[in-house]
Amino acid sequence: MITDFTPxxxxxxxxxxxxxxxxxxxxxxxxxxxxxxxxxxxxxxxxDDWRLKAALLVGMAMGPLVxxxxxxxxxxxxxxxxxxAIVLGGVVVxxxxxxxxxxxxxxxxxxxxxxxxxxxVATVTFMATAFATxxxxxxxxxx
Amino acid sequence: xxxxxxxxxGMIFGTGIALSGMMNPAKVLNFFDLAQIGAGTWDxxxxxxxxxxxxxxxxxxxxxxxxxxxxxAPRFQLPDTKVIDRRLILGSATFGIGWGIAGFCPGGALPAxxxxxxxxxxxxxxxxxxxxxxxxxxxxxxxxxxxx
Numbered sequence: 244m245i246t247d248f249t250p251x252x253x254x255x256x257x258x259x260x261x262x263x264x265x266x267x268x269x270x271x272x273x274x275x276x277x278x279x280x281x282x283x284x285x286x287x288x289x290x291d292d293w294r295l296k297a298a299l300l301v302g303m304a305m306g307p308l309v310x311x312x313x314x315x316x317x318x319x320x321x322x323x324x325x326x327x328a329i330v331l332g333g334v335v336v337x338x339x340x341x342x343x344x345x346x347x348x349x350x351x352x353x354x355x356x357x358x359x360x361x362x363x364v365a366t367v368t369f370m371a372t373a374f375a376t377x378x379x380x381x382x383x384x385x386x
Numbered sequence: 387x388x389x390x391x392x393x394x395x396g397m398i399f400g401t402g403i404a405l406s407g408m409m410n411p412a413k414v415l416n417f418f419d420l421a422q423i424g425a426g427t428w429d430x431x432x433x434x435x436x437x438x439x440x441x442x443x444x445x446x447x448x449x450x451x452x453x454x455x456x457x458x459a460p461r462f463q464l465p466d467t468k469v470i471d472r473r474l475i476l477g478s479a480t481f482g483i484g485w486g487i488a489g490f491c492p493g494g495a496l497p498a499x500x501x502x503x504x505x506x507x508x509x510x511x512x513x514x515x516x517x518x519x520x521x522x523x524x525x526x527x528x529x530x531x532x533x534x
Contacts, residue, residue, distance in 0.1 A: 244412045244416075245416070245427050245429075246407075246410070246412050246413040246416050246429045246431075247429070248429050248430060248431055249407055249431045249434075250431065250434050252405050252406065252407065252431075253405075253406045253407055253431040253432065253434035253435045253438065254434045254435075254437065254438040255402075255405055255406075255438065256401075256402045256403065256404070256405035256406025256407065256408070256435055256438065257402065257406055257434060257435040257436060257437060257438025257439040257440075257441075257442075258402070258438040258439065258441065258442050259398050259399070259401055259402025259405065259406075260399055260402035260403065260406065260435070260438070260439040260442075260493075261402075261438065261439040261440065261441065261442025261443040261446065262398055262402070262442055262446070263395050263396070263398040263399035263402060264399075264439070264442075264443045264446070264447075265442060265443055265446030265447060265449075265450060266391075266395050266398070267392075267395050268446075268447060268450045268456065268462070269446075269450045269453070269456060269457060270388075270391050270395070270456055270457050270458045270459070271388070271391070271392065271456055271458055271459045272455070272456035272459040272460075272461055272462040272463050273459075273463055274463075274464065274465070275395070275399065276493075277491070277492035277493035277495075277496055278492050278517075280496070281492060281496065281510075281513070281514070281517065282517055285514065285517060285518065294389060295388065295389065295392050296392075298389045298390075298392035298393045298396065299392045299393070299395060299396040299399075300396065300496060301393060301396060302392065302393040302394060302395060302396020302397040302398075302399070302400060303396040303397070303399055303400040303403070303496045303497045303500075304396075304400060304496065304497060304499045304500040305396070305397050305400060305500055306396075306397060306399065306400015306401040306402070306403055306404045306497040306500055307400065307401075307404045307409070307497060307498070307500040307501045308500055309397055309400070309401045309404075310401050310404040310405055313401075314405075317501070318404035318405070318407075318409055318410070318498075318501060319407075319410045319412075319413075320409055320410055320411070320498050320501050320503040320505065320506060321410055321411065321412035321413075322411055322412070322489075322503075322505045323411065323412045323415060323489075324411065324415070324487070324488065324489065326505070326508065328487050328488055329488050329490075329505050329508050329509050329512070330508060330509075330512045331484075331487055331488070331512075332484045332485070332486075332487035332488020332489070332490065332509065332512070333484070333488060333490070333495075333508070333509040333510070333511070333512025333513040333515070333516060334484070334512045334513075334515050334516040334519070335480060335481075335483055335484030335487060335488075335516065336481055336484035336485060336488065336490070336491065336492065336513055336516060337484075337512065337513045337514065337515060337516015337517040337518075337519065337520060338477075338480055338484075338516045338519060338520050339477050339478065339479070339480030339481030339482070339483070339484055339516075340477070340481050340492060340517075341477065341516070341517055341520030341521065341524070342473050342474075342476060342477025342480065342520060343473075343474055343475075343476075343477025343478035343479075343480070343481050344465070344474060344477065346481060346491050346492045346493060347408075347485075347491045347492075347493050347494075348399075348491075348492070348493040350478070351436060351439075352436070352439045352440065352443055353443065353447075354465075355440060356440055356443035356444045356446075356447050357447050357451075357464070359465070360468070360470060361465075361467070361468065361469075361470055361474055364470050364474065364475065364478070365474055365475075365477075365478040366478075368475055368478040368479050368482065369478045369479065369481045369482035369485065370482065371479075371482065372478075372479045372480075372481075372482030372483050372486065373418050373482040373483070373485045373486040374418050374420060374486070375482075375486070376418070376482065376483045376485075376486025376487060377415055377418035377419050377486045378419070378420070378421065380486065380487065381415075381419055381421070382421050
């Protein structure tokens with residue numbers, strides 16, 4: 244499945260992701276990490292924390308609707324892989340981000356932006372294994 | 387007020403993810419498929435997402451950290467651990483494998499829920515399963531460590 248190169252949308256989308264990260268730090272003093280937000284919604288110890296993360300999560304899910312309202316453009320979600328791969332990938336991502344302490348947003352954007360060495364190591368590692376995995380699945384296993 | 391600002395920040399993030407292409411597994415997997423460079427079909431867009439995000443966050447954080455405290459909270463809550471250990475590296479390596487299998491990362495999948503695509507719900511359900519499994523394993527590990 245071929246996808247178009249979209250430098251301007253991707254750059255603009257990236258800038259909005261960065262703006263959200265900066266605002267969350269400026270207002271709430273928190274790292275904007277999707278792993279931490281989802282993990283926080285699954286933890287019911289501190290209800291102030293739960294409400295904050297639930298509000299972030301609901302806002303995130305409204306993103307595609309905001310994009311449609313502003314631009315009339317529905318974001319594409321195209322799945323070139325099997326349902327089994329989606330489920331397997333989800334479980335593996337859940338295990339990995341738990342042990343690794345973050346994902347693309349927490350380590351890749353926020354951690355790297357404050358020059359955390361842990362986040363730099365995490366980012367290089369998960370990018371490398373993602374490249375290697377796609378090489379293996381597409382060009383060795385032929386999935 | 388705190389919850390309203392959190393909702394709006396979530397919306398900005400989700401809109402950015404939707405615009406950037408990060409919620410589209412086909413696009414993410416084409417970025418990771420370097421063998422397509424030769425064929426001329428490689429999609430380098432995701433490098434622009436990371437570039438755009440860091441171009442705002444690096445100077446933005448620099449400004450924010452000049453504040454004595456955040457505007458709606460008593461203090462900044464930053465991870466204080468500095469250790470680079472096996473856990474960080476193996477966990478991140480595992481995350482990359484899953485990302486390469488499914489084409490969704492958590493920040494791409496959560497906003498994708500708003501499109502109503504069933505695969506996004508399936509991925510998030512499996513992601514929650516993985517998070518809870520890790521939590522159960524870590525709780526057991528903690529107990530066996532303290533027993534020693």
